[in-house]
Amino acid sequence: METVYLDNNATTRTAPEAVEVMLPYFSDLYGNPSSMHYFGGQVEKSVRSAREKVASLIGAEPGEIVFTSCGTESDNTAIFGTLESYPEKRHVVTTRVEHPAINHVAQVLTKRGYRVTQLPVDRSGGLDLKQLETAVTPDTAVVSVMWANNETGVVFPIEEIAGIVKEKGSVFHTDGVQAAGKIPLDMSRQKHIDLLSISGHKLHAPKGIGVLYVRKGTRLAPYIIGGHQERGRRGGTENVPYIIGLGRASELALERLDDENTRVSALRDKLEKGILAGIPNSLLNGQGQPRLPNTLNVSFEYIEGESILLMLSKLGICASSGSACTSGSLEPSHVLRAMGIPFTAAHGSIRFSLSYYNKEEEIDFVLQHLPGIVQKLRAISPFWDQYQRQAAVGG
Amino acid sequence: MWEYTEKVKKYFEEPVNVGVVEEADGVGEVGSLACGDALKLTFKLGPDGRIADAKFQTFGCASAIASSSALTEIIKGMTLEEASKVTNRDIAEYLGGLPKEKMHCSVMGMEALEAAIANYRGEEITKEQEGEIVCECFGITDREIERVIRENHLTTREEVTNYTKAGGGCESCHDKIQDILNRILAEEKGKPVEKKKEEAPRKKLTNLQKIKLIQETLDREIKPALQADGGDIELIDIEGNRVLVALRGTCSACSAAEVTLKGYVETKLREFVTEDLVVEEVK
Numbered sequence: 231m232e233t234v235y236l237d238n239n240a241t242t243r244t245a246p247e248a249v250e251v252m253l254p255y256f257s258d259l260y261g262n263p264s265s266m267h268y269f270g271g272q273v274e275k276s277v278r279s280a281r282e283k284v285a286s287l288i289g290a291e292p293g294e295i296v297f298t299s300c301g302t303e304s305d306n307t308a309i310f311g312t313l314e315s316y317p318e319k320r321h322v323v324t325t326r327v328e329h330p331a332i333n334h335v336a337q338v339l340t341k342r343g344y345r346v347t348q349l350p351v352d353r354s355g356g357l358d359l360k361q362l363e364t365a366v367t368p369d370t371a372v373v374s375v376m377w378a379n380n381e382t383g384v385v386f387p388i389e390e391i392a393g394i395v396k397e398k399g400s401v402f403h404t405d406g407v408q409a410a411g412k413i414p415l416d417m418s419r420q421k422h423i424d425l426l427s428i429s430g431h432k433l434h435a436p437k438g439i440g441v442l443y444v445r446k447g448t449r450l451a452p453y454i455i456g457g458h459q460e461r462g463r464r465g466g467t468e469n470v471p472y473i474i475g476l477g478r479a480s481e482l483a484l485e486r487l488d489d490e491n492t493r494v495s496a497l498r499d500k501l502e503k504g505i506l507a508g509i510p511n512s513l514l515n516g517q518g519q520p521r522l523p524n525t526l527n528v529s530f531e532y533i534e535g536e537s538i539l540l541m542l543s544k545l546g547i548c549a550s551s552g553s554a555c556t557s558g559s560l561e562p563s564h565v566l567r568a569m570g571i572p573f574t575a576a577h578g579s580i581r582f583s584l585s586y587y588n589k590e591e592e593i594d595f596v597l598q599h600l601p602g603i604v605q606k607l608r609a610i611s612p613f614w615d616q617y618q619r620q621a622a623v624g625g
Numbered sequence: 626m627w628e629y630t631e632k633v634k635k636y637f638e639e640p641v642n643v644g645v646v647e648e649a650d651g652v653g654e655v656g657s658l659a660c661g662d663a664l665k666l667t668f669k670l671g672p673d674g675r676i677a678d679a680k681f682q683t684f685g686c687a688s689a690i691a692s693s694s695a696l697t698e699i700i701k702g703m704t705l706e707e708a709s710k711v712t713n714r715d716i717a718e719y720l721g722g723l724p725k726e727k728m729h730c731s732v733m734g735m736e737a738l739e740a741a742i743a744n745y746r747g748e749e750i751t752k753e754q755e756g757e758i759v760c761e762c763f764g765i766t767d768r769e770i771e772r773v774i775r776e777n778h779l780t781t782r783e784e785v786t787n788y789t790k791a792g793g794g795c796e797s798c799h800d801k802i803q804d805i806l807n808r809i810l811a812e813e814k815g816k817p818v819e820k821k822k823e824e825a826p827r828k829k830l831t832n833l834q835k836i837k838l839i840q841e842t843l844d845r846e847i848k849p850a851l852q853a854d855g856g857d858i859e860l861i862d863i864e865g866n867r868v869l870v871a872l873r874g875t876c877s878a879c880s881a882a883e884v885t886l887k888g889y890v891e892t893k894l895r896e897f898v899t900e901d902l903v904v905e906e907v908k
Binding site: 532533534535536537540541544553561562573574577609610611612613615 | 637638640643645654658659661662663664665682683684685686687689690762793794
């Protein structure tokens with residue numbers, strides 16, 4: 231069975247080119263980049279070069295790149311590090327559709343006595359910028375709004391949002407985990423972004439490496455406290471092989487950005503059109519908003535997501551769902567609920583997320599099998615039966 | 626990814642008895658689109674009074690579909706008397722077990738069967754008659770919760786959520802669920818503990834072993850739960866099977882202290898140490 235991997239917003243294949251450059255750092259080149267001898271020094275040079283490559287991907291200066299262990303650490307550092315730097319400020323603004331790395335931090339902050347504003351989104355997943363502007367006050371230490379949503383792919387107007395926030399004098403952080411490598415990010419132009427989180431394994435580097443971009447001049451207390459590494463902004467000996475891998479993956483991501491926004495985006499569109507045209511009662515989530523080129527979130531009414539995923543999985547097709555049953559929680563995705571997607575659709579939502587490695591045949595394969603799966607599950611569903619009978623009477 | 630048994634996979638991938646029995650004698654519908662799973666069960670009796678045919682329609686995950694299909698297989702050929710004794714555990718066992726977070730799928734099967742039998746007998750079951758709603762998110766009543774706790778010998782709030790979904794949404798009913806649990810645990814304590822057949826008799830403990838085990842159980846199992854609510858417990862002395870403790874913090878002033886002591890502390894100690902322990906409070 232061939233694997234058709236369409237779950238790239240969950241994680242990606244590590245690029246073979248990245249694996250290749252990492253390998254020597256697991257064996258011969260094991261020096262500590264902080265050491266004074268030539269043996270550590272040569273490793274330090276490679277880390278520096280990787281840092282430059284990561285910086286290039288987002289138009290930053292190498293000195294503004296802080297390596298972390300993952301996107302979640304970057305997000306946590308951004309929030310807690312800023313709050314520590316502005317102890318007199320007791321308010322945080324974020325949105326209801328953030329990743330748990332921000333969302334759950336917001337809950338913890340509420341328990342610790344901070345005031346937290348979680349901005350709502352509309353039916354299509356968009357934010358009301360007027361509301362955002364009103365929410366930010368002189369007491370607001372940090373505003374954190376994700377660049378692109380992991381579930382729906384909806385892209386927020388981050389430049390505009392950052393502008394509003396800076397006008398009001400707060401620190402602005404954006405979780406760019408899903409955006410990096412998929413759409414162009416340029417910190418030399420997008421000057422109002424203070425902090426930006428990136429995760430390696432979402433852009434074909436391995437799991438276990440992340441980045442926090444910290445704009446020069448931003449006050450930020452370290453979250454992991456230890457040695458002088460990362461200019462004192464993140465203690466702990468550098469994860470050298472993974473940093474090298476991320477450097478190479480960033481280089482590739484920059485080279486492939488065009489492909490992502492032309493060929494990959496066309497494949498996504500083909501899948502989207504094929505599903506919406508070929509399967510009755512299928513609805514696009516995030517319609518009308520700018521979306522990532524690789525992401526498609528679609529709901530199939532009257533059936534449940536886990537069932538669809540398992541049927542797809544049996545054919546080797548990997549996707550994910552916002553259904554309650556897939557997560558171990560009993561409620562469907564907080565993102566779809568925040569959007570007000572009706573229950574008929576939220577439980578049956580499926581996310582397909584593509585990457586550079588996907589081929590047209592794979593999309594054809596999905597389009598060939600998905601209608602049958604949906605039909606089979608609907609044949610079991612009491613609500614589909616009911617809907618069909620009502621439709622027959624009505625029309 | 627869930628670890629489903631081969632049998633669950635089989636009944637999900639190729640479910641049997643899908644559909645609606647024509648001119649059904651009994652129809653049971655439970656769940657809703659909002660809850661994320663729903664089941665419609667229909668059956669027809671044969672001339673001998675046994676269930677001749679049973680079919681289902683299910684909206685839900687793999688284990689909900691498999692549980693429904695298994696249910697129809699279980700009840701075929703049964704008299705209504707026999708069918709009315711089928712429990713969620715029978716369904717789960719038929720499938721070789723379900724992940725604990727998915728036990729509510731088997732409970733849904735049992736409830737649909739009850740509703741279908743009640744429908745045949747001309748009884749109307751409404752949620753109001755079934756008790757008071759405890760969990761607003763999923764519309765679960767106190768009676769449903771109580772019954773599932775008793776039938777499955779549940780002891781924690783998480784288990785109640787896994788089996789009934791109650792408390793799995795906004796979580797605002799967690800205290801109410803805990804109250805129901807405490808009451809039942811305190812009641813059940815009076816009855817002889819039902820022993821599992823395959824359970825080997827416990828080894829007799831020496832005094833030293835017993836004291837050590839009691840202290841360990843207090844530290845590991847009991848203290849964290851009490852401390853989470855601002856309370857605490859201290860072991861004062863052990864005389865034979867009498868465990869003397871003092872409640873501290875919010876527990877010492879709590880009106881439910883007796884319930885906590887008997888329903889929770891004693892139950893846990895009996896579970897982990899030995900069944901003839903009696904917990905007493907020293908003021």
